[in-house]
Amino acid sequence: MESLKDKACIVGVGESAFTRGSGKTELRLMLEASLAAINDAGLKPHDIDGIIGPPLGATAEHFAANLGIEDLRYATTVHMGGASPVVALQSAALAVACGIANHVLIPCGWNGYSSNPVRGGGARAETGERPMPAPNPLANTIGAYYLPYGATVPAQFYAWLATRHMQMYGTPFESMGAIAIVERKHAQLNEKAMMRERPLTIDDYLAARWVSYPFRLYDCCLETDAACAVIVSAAERAGDSAKRPVYISGVAEGHPYPADDIPARPDPFVIGLSFAAPKAFAMAGVAHKDIDFMEVYDCFTYVVMLQIEAMGFCKRGEVKDFVRGGRLELGGELPLNTHGGLLSEAHVWGTNHIVEAARQLRHECGARQVQDAEVGLVTGWGDFGDGGLAILRR
Amino acid sequence: MAESRSYKLPLPRTGGMSADFYRFCRQHELRFQRCTECGTWRHIPRDMCAKCGSFKWEWARSSGKGKLFSWTTATQPMMPQFADQVPYSPIIVELDEGVRLVTWLTGVKPDELKLGMPVEVAFDDVTPEVSLPKFRRAA
Numbered sequence: 001m002e003s004l005k006d007k008a009c010i011v012g013v014g015e016s017a018f019t020r021g022s023g024k025t026e027l028r029l030m031l032e033a034s035l036a037a038i039n040d041a042g043l044k045p046h047d048i049d050g051i052i053g054p055p056l057g058a059t060a061e062h063f064a065a066n067l068g069i070e071d072l073r074y075a076t077t078v079h080m081g082g083a084s085p086v087v088a089l090q091s092a093a094l095a096v097a098c099g100i101a102n103h104v105l106i107p108c109g110w111n112g113y114s115s116n117p118v119r120g121g122g123a124r125a126e127t128g129e130r131p132m133p134a135p136n137p138l139a140n141t142i143g144a145y146y147l148p149y150g151a152t153v154p155a156q157f158y159a160w161l162a163t164r165h166m167q168m169y170g171t172p173f174e175s176m177g178a179i180a181i182v183e184r185k186h187a188q189l190n191e192k193a194m195m196r197e198r199p200l201t202i203d204d205y206l207a208a209r210w211v212s213y214p215f216r217l218y219d220c221c222l223e224t225d226a227a228c229a230v231i232v233s234a235a236e237r238a239g240d241s242a243k244r245p246v247y248i249s250g251v252a253e254g255h256p257y258p259a260d261d262i263p264a265r266p267d268p269f270v271i272g273l274s275f276a277a278p279k280a281f282a283m284a285g286v287a288h289k290d291i292d293f294m295e296v297y298d299c300f301t302y303v304v305m306l307q308i309e310a311m312g313f314c315k316r317g318e319v320k321d322f323v324r325g326g327r328l329e330l331g332g333e334l335p336l337n338t339h340g341g342l343l344s345e346a347h348v349w350g351t352n353h354i355v356e357a358a359r360q361l362r363h364e365c366g367a368r369q370v371q372d373a374e375v376g377l378v379t380g381w382g383d384f385g386d387g388g389l390a391i392l393r394r
Numbered sequence: 395m396a397e398s399r400s401y402k403l404p405l406p407r408t409g410g411m412s413a414d415f416y417r418f419c420r421q422h423e424l425r426f427q428r429c430t431e432c433g434t435w436r437h438i439p440r441d442m443c444a445k446c447g448s449f450k451w452e453w454a455r456s457s458g459k460g461k462l463f464s465w466t467t468a469t470q471p472m473m474p475q476f477a478d479q480v481p482y483s484p485i486i487v488e489l490d491e492g493v494r495l496v497t498w499l500t501g502v503k504p505d506e507l508k509l510g511m512p513v514e515v516a517f518d519d520v521t522p523e524v525s526l527p528k529f530r531r532a533a
Contacts, residue, residue: 144412145412147407149496150468151468155472156472159466210470213466261438264436
């Protein structure tokens with residue numbers, strides 16, 4: 001079987017403004033990000049002939065109608081929550097490698113701050129609805145079996161995993177805090193980061209209010225009105241674009257089993273990424289030691305730790321020490337979330353992680369540039385632990 | 395299921411097999427699907443046995459005894475109805491039969507929760523129509 005290795009590349013990345021209170025619809029934010037990515041690639045909107053729509057907010061056809069794409073040759077949507085953008089890289093790579101499309105747009109974003117019902121719901125699309133292209137398979141499980149006990153949000157679902165990990169392996173709060181602090185430190189070097197000029201210490205971390213044990217405030221990601229977009233092109237078409245291409249060397253998706261119920265899993269620490277990681281590393285033909293930096297989906301601090309173990313950077317139960325001692329800092333052996341991540345830059349469903357990885361590999365990151373970065377990875381995490389992994393190289 | 399006037403918390407949203415699950419709960423019977431071909435227990439309910447592929451099952455009665463598998467403690471309400479409940483702990487119990495479910499442990503404070511703690515089912519008749527399986531500390 002032919003491999004997707006290096007058959008596709010990221011040729012353009014872009015974003016909207018990151019705010020709390022955009023005053024715009026989610027589609028508008030994503031269109032602004034899309035145009036920025038198309039411009040970054042040096043393409044014209046009508047060059048786009050494939051669109052992988054976001055899991056919510058708008059469909060591929062909404063984008064095509066706004067961008068003037070008359071011949072949309074490939075349209076699909078990945079329904080893996082926050083893992084969708086990274087897994088969309090796989091779908092886009094397939095489409096361009098097979099010649100179905102030449103340039104695939106992957107937009108994603110939302111009014112993550114102002115669409116929260118407590119803040120009035122934010123600006124709505126023309127129809128007044130937030131399009132939900134497919135029913136959410138998790139809704140049945142939550143409605144029938146979690147809701148009566150008040151377990152309805154990710155801060156609670158993932159907390160079950162974190163509590164068990166802490167109990168079984170002695171994982172301390174200070175290790176989760178180390179993730180929050182290193183990301184906040186990196187955000188100080190990122191002018192777009194929402195948490196710039198708001199440094200965080202371990203004392204601040206431990207003194208913060210509880211959200212849902214074992215998560216305190218700084219274990220939890222931001223809520224942001226923001227969108228990002230990525231353009232994927234066939235490797236042989238990379239010459240069409242203005243910037244240095246970033247190759248998708250290895251990419252894979254994975255689903256925990258069963259995907260629609262966390263308690264039922266034979267081993268709760270086997271997640272989607274556990275299945276995806278060996279495939280992506282094998283496709284790329286690289287080893288863990290070859291990775292120069294990693295952008296890991298960080299809706300919660302512990303979720304980063306779970307993924308580090310699932311990818312095999314350390315053994316089960318050892319992540320508590322792995323994440324301490326400076327390894328994850330810029331200048332360290334394996335810098336983590338160099339832009340500040342969902343915890344300190346913005347919550348853009350991890351699409352901002354792909355944008356950052358591409359810019360790191362183009363060596364455009366200024367003060368936060370990982371020196372001589374050649375190979376980086378981006379993970380996605382969504383729903384009840386769906387996962388994706390992309391290994392990118394310059 | 396109809397909302398009761400005095401019970402303010404959300405009731406299970408059920409249909410099909412989940413309605414069956416709660417119908418047994420109303421009779422204070424904790425029952426889960428068990429494959430009648432290979433004997434494998436399962437929860438949440440599904441059409442097929444993932445182990446042997448059979449469509450045949452029975453609603454087999456659980457001992458109601460199990461151990462605490464994990465927990466979280468909500469200190470802020472994620473839904474307004476739970477404002478009076480905080481702090482409360484949605485827990486996962488592993489039944490002796492091997493299936494696990496989300497529930498509450500009554501009579502135990504959040505800081506007394508301990509991995510592996512033995513627990514047993516104790517139904518709570520929250521409305522005339524609905525009984526929720528909750529758990530209490532077991533000997």
